[in-house]
Amino acid sequence: SEVIAADYPFTREVVDRDEANRRFADDPLKLERISELGADETITIYTDGPFVDLCRGPHLPSTGRLKHVKLLHGAGAYWRGDSSRQMLQRIYGTAFHKEKDLATHLHNLEEARKRDHRRLARELDLVMFHPFAPGAPFWTEKGTVIYNALMAYMRELQRDDYREIRTPLMYNKGLWEISGHWGKYRENMFLVLDNETNQHDFSLKPxxxxxxxxxxxxxxxxxxxxPVRYVTYDALHRNEVSGALSGLTRVRQFAQDDCHIYLTEDQIASEVSRLVTFILAYYGTFGLEATLKFATRPAVRIGEDAMWDRAEAALRSALDATGLPYEHKPGDGAFYGPKIDFDVHDSIGRAWQLGTIQLDYAAPERFDLQYTGVDNTDHRPVIIHRAVNGSFERFIAILIEHFAGAFPFWLSPEQVRVLPIADDFHDAAAGVVATLRAAGVRATLDVRGETLNYRIRDGELAKVPYLAVIGAREAEGGTVAVRTRGAGSKQVVMPVAEFAAKCRELESTRSLGL
Ligand SMILES: [Zn+2]
Structure with missing residues (x-):
């Protein structure tokens, strides 16, 4: 606050290398940095009051522009991330114009910390990792329920119009040479030794x-x-550097809801409009709202301008037809075609880039793809690359944080936990579990020798949607006393059959509420 009150202006100076070396003569790390700058790079120095720094900028005009500041944390960091070098101190902070905005930001940071999927996935026993398989999740029996429920939903939505196929996990480099990945993407692929050639000629598909x-x-x-629509959920591998691996959001092994649509140019508009509707409806199931971004031709691209004109016009008219607002991102398209990206906003307002619809005019050429036209001659189809979840792994991470671990009924690994209040009611409780299971409900029985209050508390911590308590009255009357997650100690007594029907209804409608 002293520095803010002084309102030091930030002054920028452009200096030559000798001058820079002279000014930082007593700072060996800065000198190291300067020695690495390319001959054609501009070297700039910023000064605010007594502080002089080698910095690219940009900066505020003066320190007085800072209003509401909070230092978030400090952390030791090795110079260059190299543990054989000096340890430096890195300080993180943030600043806002309005105090209220700073408070909101800090609140959201705290919420994000509480919802951190790495912690929740461990506490709720969904995923484990092991050093023998870095970046490759082990899904527990509970995590697998979520994974399979998402995949089943995706399969259901794509049952009629899509063709699910399975393709090999490992390919000779010849394929990647055609696709262009061997040249541009090889360091991200896991190469496999071919014993016959003694070369790393194979790779796992990324x-x-x-x-x-x-x-x-x-x-x-x-x-x-x-259109021909192929969809595949196979395992994919990408060689992320081990330092970048993080929970479920940066992994080496994952699966996508990966779809490729082969179609004629005339079909682009109607196909895109179907896809946009499909994707938004899917996100809506989870209470995730999406914003759309329309990215057009980048500076470096393939194809003639006429092709780009047609492709962009087709995408734009399909987007306009949805009546939805979208952000325009000129120059942000893929080098092979324009695209629509979907950002979803979770329950604490964070945006995650998820789905994508990309037009591709390059691969049909590289792979010499054809279809026979009305005129009975060969034509090139266009390809749309489409993903809705992106990877299931990352999508589940987002869902864990979005729901703070309290999944909707249909995604909950354990949907109902049945608690007899005392030993006398074990049989009645087991009967309720059997009835619920027969109705397709994932029900469990907690007959541990703990107090009822302890078991209720435990069920709440496990974020089970319903706890069904069985005492004398329930055992006699064929009823359950149901405690709903988030509704405190309120209990609703209802016949077992009615409760089972309610559960079935929540499951089949994929309801967000309980
Ligand atoms: Zn693709």
Missing amino acids: MNCPSHHLMYAAKKHSYRDL
Whole structure:
């Protein structure tokens, strides 16, 4: 606050290398930094009051512009992240114009910390990691329930119009040479030794696209069969550096809801409009709101301008037809075509980039894909790359944080926990579990020799949607006393059959409420 009150202006100076070396002569780390700067780089120095720094900028005009400041934390950091070098102190802070905005930001940081999926996934026993498989999640029986429920939902939505296929996990480099990954993406792939050639000629697939193109190319397609929509949920591997691995958001092994659609140019508009509706409805199931971004031709790109004009016009008219607002991102498209990206906003207002719809005019050329047109001659299809979840792993991380671990009924690994109030009611409670299980409910029985209050508290901590308590009255009357997650100690008594029907209803409608 002293520095803010002084309102020191930030002054920027451009200096040459000798001057920079002279000014930081007593600072060996700065000198190291300067020695690494390229000959054509501009060296700038910023000064505010007594503080002089080698910095690229930019900065505020003066320190007085800072209003509400909070230092968040300090951490030791090795110079260059190299543990053989000096330990430096890194200080994190944030600043806002209004005190209220700072308070909101700090509150959200605290919420984010409480919801951190790495902690919740461990506490709720959903996932484990092991040093023998860095970055590859082990899904526990509970985590697997969530994973399978999401996949079942995705399969249900895609049952009629999509063709689910399975393709190999490992490919010869010849495929990646055609797709272009061997040249540009090889360091992100896990290479595998081929014993016959003694070369690392094989790799685990980092994405499904090229394998789908091979499937498409292997058959003849008429314009009448298009669009062809292939979807695959296979395991993918990407060689993320071990230091970057983090929980479920940066992993080496994952699966996507990866779809490639082969279609004619005329079909782009109607297909995109279907996809946008599909994707938004899917997010809506989770109470996630999405914003759309329309990214157009980048400076470095393939294809003629006429192609880009057509592709962008098709995407834009499809977007406009949805009536939804979207942000325009000129120059942000893929080098092979324009795209629509979907950012979802979770319950504490954070944005996550998830889904994508990308037009691709390059792969059909590289893979020499064809379809037979109305005129009975060969034509090139266009490809749409589509993902809704992105990876299931990252999507589950987002869901854990969005719901703070309190999943909707249909995603809850344990949906109902039945608690007899005393030993006498074990049989009645076991009967309730059997009835619920017969109705397809994931019900468990807690007959541990702990007090009822202890077991209720435990069920609440496990975020089980319903705790069903069985005492004398319930055992006699064929009823359950139901405690709903988040409704405190309120109990509602209802016949077992009615409760089972309610559970079935929540499951089949994928309701967000209980
Ligand atoms: Zn793709």
